[in-house]
Amino acid sequence: MTNVAILGFGVVGSGVAEVLKRNGPHIDAKVHAPVELKYILDVRDFPDSPFAEFIVHDFSVIENDPDVNVVVETIGGAKIAKEFTERALRAGKSVVTSNKELVAEHGYELMRLAQEHGACYLYEASVGGGIPIIRPLKQCLAANEITEICGILNGTTNYILTRMIRAGLSFQDALKEAQQNGYAEQDPTADIEGHDACRKICILASLAFGRHIYPAQVPTEGITGVTLADVAYAESCGRKIKLLGRAIQGEDGKVRAFVAPHLVHGEAPLAGVEDVFNAIAVKGNAIGDVMFYGRGAGKLPTASAVVADVMDAARNADRPKYLDWGPGGEDVTVPPEDVSSPWYVRADAAADQIRSAFSEPAFLARAGAPAGETAFLTRSMTRGELMEKLEGLQPRSVFRILEN
Amino acid sequence: MTNVAILGFGVVGSGVAEVLKRNGPHIDAKVHAPVELKYILDVRDFPDSPFAEFIVHDFSVIENDPDVNVVVETIGGAKIAKEFTERALRAGKSVVTSNKELVAEHGYELMRLAQEHGACYLYEASVGGGIPIIRPLKQCLAANEITEICGILNGTTNYILTRMIRAGLSFQDALKEAQQNGYAEQDPTADIEGHDACRKICILASLAFGRHIYPAQVPTEGITGVTLADVAYAESCGRKIKLLGRAIQGEDGKVRAFVAPHLVHGEAPLAGVEDVFNAIAVKGNAIGDVMFYGRGAGKLPTASAVVADVMDAARNADRPKYLDWGPGGEDVTVPPEDVSSPWYVRADAAADQIRSAFSEPAFLARAGAPAGETAFLTRSMTRGELMEKLEGLQPRSVFRILEN
Numbered sequence: 001m002t003n004v005a006i007l008g009f010g011v012v013g014s015g016v017a018e019v020l021k022r023n024g025p026h027i028d029a030k031v032h033a034p035v036e037l038k039y040i041l042d043v044r045d046f047p048d049s050p051f052a053e054f055i056v057h058d059f060s061v062i063e064n065d066p067d068v069n070v071v072v073e074t075i076g077g078a079k080i081a082k083e084f085t086e087r088a089l090r091a092g093k094s095v096v097t098s099n100k101e102l103v104a105e106h107g108y109e110l111m112r113l114a115q116e117h118g119a120c121y122l123y124e125a126s127v128g129g130g131i132p133i134i135r136p137l138k139q140c141l142a143a144n145e146i147t148e149i150c151g152i153l154n155g156t157t158n159y160i161l162t163r164m165i166r167a168g169l170s171f172q173d174a175l176k177e178a179q180q181n182g183y184a185e186q187d188p189t190a191d192i193e194g195h196d197a198c199r200k201i202c203i204l205a206s207l208a209f210g211r212h213i214y215p216a217q218v219p220t221e222g223i224t225g226v227t228l229a230d231v232a233y234a235e236s237c238g239r240k241i242k243l244l245g246r247a248i249q250g251e252d253g254k255v256r257a258f259v260a261p262h263l264v265h266g267e268a269p270l271a272g273v274e275d276v277f278n279a280i281a282v283k284g285n286a287i288g289d290v291m292f293y294g295r296g297a298g299k300l301p302t303a304s305a306v307v308a309d310v311m312d313a314a315r316n317a318d319r320p321k322y323l324d325w326g327p328g329g330e331d332v333t334v335p336p337e338d339v340s341s342p343w344y345v346r347a348d349a350a351a352d353q354i355r356s357a358f359s360e361p362a363f364l365a366r367a368g369a370p371a372g373e374t375a376f377l378t379r380s381m382t383r384g385e386l387m388e389k390l391e392g393l394q395p396r397s398v399f400r401i402l403e404n
Numbered sequence: 405m406t407n408v409a410i411l412g413f414g415v416v417g418s419g420v421a422e423v424l425k426r427n428g429p430h431i432d433a434k435v436h437a438p439v440e441l442k443y444i445l446d447v448r449d450f451p452d453s454p455f456a457e458f459i460v461h462d463f464s465v466i467e468n469d470p471d472v473n474v475v476v477e478t479i480g481g482a483k484i485a486k487e488f489t490e491r492a493l494r495a496g497k498s499v500v501t502s503n504k505e506l507v508a509e510h511g512y513e514l515m516r517l518a519q520e521h522g523a524c525y526l527y528e529a530s531v532g533g534g535i536p537i538i539r540p541l542k543q544c545l546a547a548n549e550i551t552e553i554c555g556i557l558n559g560t561t562n563y564i565l566t567r568m569i570r571a572g573l574s575f576q577d578a579l580k581e582a583q584q585n586g587y588a589e590q591d592p593t594a595d596i597e598g599h600d601a602c603r604k605i606c607i608l609a610s611l612a613f614g615r616h617i618y619p620a621q622v623p624t625e626g627i628t629g630v631t632l633a634d635v636a637y638a639e640s641c642g643r644k645i646k647l648l649g650r651a652i653q654g655e656d657g658k659v660r661a662f663v664a665p666h667l668v669h670g671e672a673p674l675a676g677v678e679d680v681f682n683a684i685a686v687k688g689n690a691i692g693d694v695m696f697y698g699r700g701a702g703k704l705p706t707a708s709a710v711v712a713d714v715m716d717a718a719r720n721a722d723r724p725k726y727l728d729w730g731p732g733g734e735d736v737t738v739p740p741e742d743v744s745s746p747w748y749v750r751a752d753a754a755a756d757q758i759r760s761a762f763s764e765p766a767f768l769a770r771a772g773a774p775a776g777e778t779a780f781l782t783r784s785m786t787r788g789e790l791m792e793k794l795e796g797l798q799p800r801s802v803f804r805i806l807e808n
Contacts, residue, residue: 019547019690030546130691136536142434143423143711269697272676286423286708287534290698293673294691304690307547319723 002031002314005039005062007084008075009046009055012098012125015303016072017051020310027307031314038068041084059084063091070313072306073097078105089113089121094313094320098125098302104199108212111324120320122309127153127200128278130301131294132308137207137282138323144284146208146249150402153200153245155276155296156184156191157223161241162274164231171226183276194222194243194259201245204280205257209249212328213257219335220259230346230397232366233375239263239344240271244402248339256336263344263401270402340382342401346375348394357389377401406435406718409443409466411488412479413450413459416502416529419707420476421455424714431711435718442472445488467491474717476710477501482509493517493525498717498724502529502706508603512616515728524724526713531557531604532682534705535698536712541611541686542727548688550612550653554806557604557649559680559700560588560595561627565645566678568635575630587680598626598647598663605649608684609661613653616732617661623739625664634750634801636770637779643667643748644675648806652743660740667748667805674806744786746805750779752798761793781805 004020006013020027020037028034039062040054049055062068071088075081078101085102088095089110097103102110103123114121124134128151137146152158156178163174175192178184190196198220205213223243234241242264247257264271269291273279278296283289295301312321347354351374354361361376369375373396378386386398408424410417424431424441432438443466444458453459466472475492479485482505489506492499493514501507506514507527518525528538532555541550556562560582567578579596582588594600602624609617627647638645646668651661668675673695677683682700687693699705716725751758755778758765765780773779777800782790790802 015690023547023549023690026549027547130688131694132540136540142715143427143431143708145427145430267676267678269676272671272673274671284534284708286419286427286704286711288699288702288705290535290696292694292696294694298692300690301692304547304688307690311546 001033002035002069002310002317003038003067004035004070004072004310005041005068006037006072006074007041007059007081008073009040009042009044009051010074011299012302012306013040013072013074014051015299016074016306017054019300019303019307027311031311033314035310035314038065059087063087069093069317070310071095072310073099074306075099076101078102082106085110086113089117089119092117092119094120094122096122096306096309096313098306100126100196100199100203104202104215107203107206108325108327111322114320115322115324118320120313120316120322122313122323123203124309125302125305127203128280128292128294129296129298130305131278131280131292131296132305133204133280133292134207134323136292137204144286146282146284148246148248148283149201149204149208149280150244150246150270151201151204151280152242152270152273152278153197153280153296154191154243155278156188157197157243158273158278159183159276160192161223161226161243164226164228165235165240168228170228171224192222192224194220197243197245197259201247201257201259205247205255206325207323208247209255211326211332213247213255213332214328217333218257218259221261223261225397226261227397229366229369229373230399233346233364234263234344236364236366237377238266239401240266241399242270250334254334255332256339257333258336261399263399265402268402337383340380341403342380343378343386344375344397344399344401345378345390345395346373346397347390348372348396349374353393357393405437406439406473406714406721407442407471408439408474408476408714409445409472410441410476410478411445411463411485412477413444413446413448413455414478415703416706416710417444417476417478418455419703420478420710421458423704423707423711431715435715437718439714439718442469463488463491467495473497473721474714475499476714477503478710479503480505482506486510489514490517493521493523496521496523498524498526500526500710500713500717502710504530504600504603504607508606508619511607511610512729512731515726518724519726519728522724524717524720524726526717526727527607528713529706529709531607532684532696532698533700533702534709535682535684535696535700536709537608537684537696538611538727540696541608548690550686550688552650552652552687553605553608553612553684554648554650554674555605555608555684556646556674556677556682557601557684557700558595558647559682560592561601561647562677562682563587563680564596565627565630565647568630568632569639569644572632574632575628596626596628598624601647601649601663605651605661605663609651609659610729611727612651613659615730615736617651617659617736618732621737622661622663624662627665629801630665631801633770633773633777634803637750637768638667638748640768640770641781642670643805644670645803646674654738658738659736660743661737662740665803667803669806672806741787744784745807746784747782747790748779748801748803748805749782749794749799750777750801751794752776752800753778757797761797
């Protein structure tokens with residue numbers, strides 16, 4: 001018998017309650033024991049909700065109830081969520097979360113704490129919404145040494161870029177539309193500046209490479225600098241602009257992780273990932289390339305990932321499962337400065353200036369380009385080499401090109 | 405300590421030996437105990453192979469060695485592979501397989517046998533090569549009721565179709581090219597007639613819907629009837645022809661499973677799956693659509709899925725994991741006759757004849773069509789309704805259109 005408490009009755013939390021209820025018999029059958037919702041913690045009351053009877057306002061009710069064995073944390077943020085997670089784990093309760101900020105910032109310590117108290121700390125829903133990615137990474141790809149992870153990890157920015165590409169909306173208009181459709185928050189900073197994608201690539205990279213990689217170790221650039229001019233130039237060479245989170249393990253064993261807009265070839269699988277969908281491509285030394293695709297956010301997809309973790313915690317109550325990684329440190333990563341790639345550059349410079357700085361630049365054209373604007377693709381080089389060549393020119397947009 | 409015996413030193417078997425060797429330290433670390441290759445069973449000797457010392461010719465050596473705890477079956481077929489699998493399981497050894505024919509025909513009984521003897525029977529590599537799909541289906545999607553599975557499950561036919569579409573090769577020429585490139589067997593029947601895809605959709609459907617679905621219950625049509633005319637008509641309406649294995653659970657709880665060429669919209673994720681790649685799309689009542697993509701075959705990708713299962717068996721030696729399903733039966737499936745969809749038809753008939761039989765057919769055009777050839781798309785209807793309307797006309801190609 002598993003009793004579940006949900007912390008936070010927001011979008012994901014209410015989705016979890018709904019999935020537990022709707023698929024109840026199905027879930028009980030798969031776990032071979034009843035899985036029951038017992039409490040929902042929220043500061044508000046929800047008198048009209050079918051779940052009103054479950055609402056409590058005091059976390060200690062949950063903490064002190066020995067019958068609660070699984071706590072679902074869907075509060076978000078790294079403050080009160082962290083405190084409640086720690087208290088639940090210390091009480092020997094397993095915690096399931098969709099909170100990428102908390103896992104990216106404190107995953108290692110929370111996993112250690114879980115282990116000390118014989119509990120699970122599970123976080124499938126923290127990356128890729130409903131897409132199963134955490135377990136496949138850990139279990140199914142176990143036989144591989146993973147060399148690279150590359151993903152479209154944020155649905156909001158992918159929606160905005162899709163609307164810029166397909167409907168010709170400016171960044172500002174596409175953002176406004178995303179907000180109207182409920183795909184972007186009123187304060188969209190975490191999405192459009194790439195912080196959300198950064199947290200997710202941290203979680204994936206920590207799991208894949210075995211040591212905690214913190215957001216502060218991951219140079220992050222969002223999409224606010226992407227213009228319709230860039231979209232048009234990308235299209236002129238058969239490419240699409242996508243915000244990618246990437247983590248590459250070099251031969252020195254160190255990880256280069258970064259988040260930035262990239263030009264992706266139109267026929268690459270990642271180019272076909274549109275709107276609010278996410279996709280995560282993984283490269284292993286035996287498996288080659290695999291990709292996981294699905295809705296990266298949304299109430300029920302995310303809730304279904306949470307509930308799968310709840311079921312896993314319920315099934316493994318007497319033998320907790322650890323999807324964990326080792327401690328972080330400055331030695332885990334190096335800045336991605338030595339990662340070579342071709343680049344896309346749009347600059348206020350004459351073609352002749354470009355030609356004298358770069359060997360064989362591939363110039364691009366677009367309708368309506370103002371005089372003095374030049375865009376081109378470079379050969380493969382590091383960022384340092386690129387910046388040296390761009391000295392004295394006036395680059396407006398500088399994006400990597402994703403190879404193969 | 406886990407000792408592994410590989411049965412069959414062919415493409416996959418030798419790949420397993422290679423991955424065990426190449427990623428040895430990595431694997432031992434993840435299992436927290438050594439995983440050692442002990443025997444390779446084959447009728448041949450391989451004096452020049454680095455694995456020559458492991459070769460044995462008599463299965464009873466493996467069967468009677470109490471130190472062997474995991475047997476990898478990469479023989480293929482449902483005869484000797486079945487006998488050895490049964491004997492290994494009866495001896496309490498876990499069996500890991502890439503053999504889709506055996507799992508599709510005898511999975512239920514072999515899983516029961518494994519359970520009776522406290523062993524695992526694992527088959528991640530039997531579907532989708534290296535793509536992690538079996539565990540995600542069972543574990544990560546556990547919280548969902550799965551309503552439909554739809555996949556490009558056979559790399560050979562997908563390669564042939566891709567070459568017909570992109571290079572304008574005829575079916576026969578594309579097949580010849582696939583054989584030259586090692587993507588098709590000298591006897592390509594199992595691939596081009598859809599039997600291989602049929603076995604894979606059986607395995608996926610059995611797992612998703614919980615009861616064994618046998619190949620004989622799955623109407624199967626291959627790609628030998630796909631012509632360049634069909635490819636051109638499909639292209640004229642923005643679609644691509646793909647061989648799909650599908651399994652749909654109706655509201656009556658019964659499964660409609662079938663394998664057939666379909667017209668897929670060019671912007672659908674499955675349309676972008678080219679060459680020998682496979683992809684499996686899963687629809688769940690909470691998760692919505694997710695898709696798994698990767699190399700569906702090949703030595704190392706498949707071997708990496710096998711080795712992941714070996715590691716899982718090693719880790720769970722004292723508590724075997726079951727990825728199993730219930731018994732089959734005539735009541736599990738119904739023929740897909742009541743599955744409605746729009747259809748593509750190419751017929752030797754005049755447009756007027758078509759117009760009088762169908763309400764609002766959408767006619768298609770292609771360059772160089774002979775007089776009397778008519779191709780069109782229908783509204784959504786069942787196969788029975790379609791066939792009734794086509795009576796007296798002379799249909800040459802009849803393919804379903806994949807919706808949404």
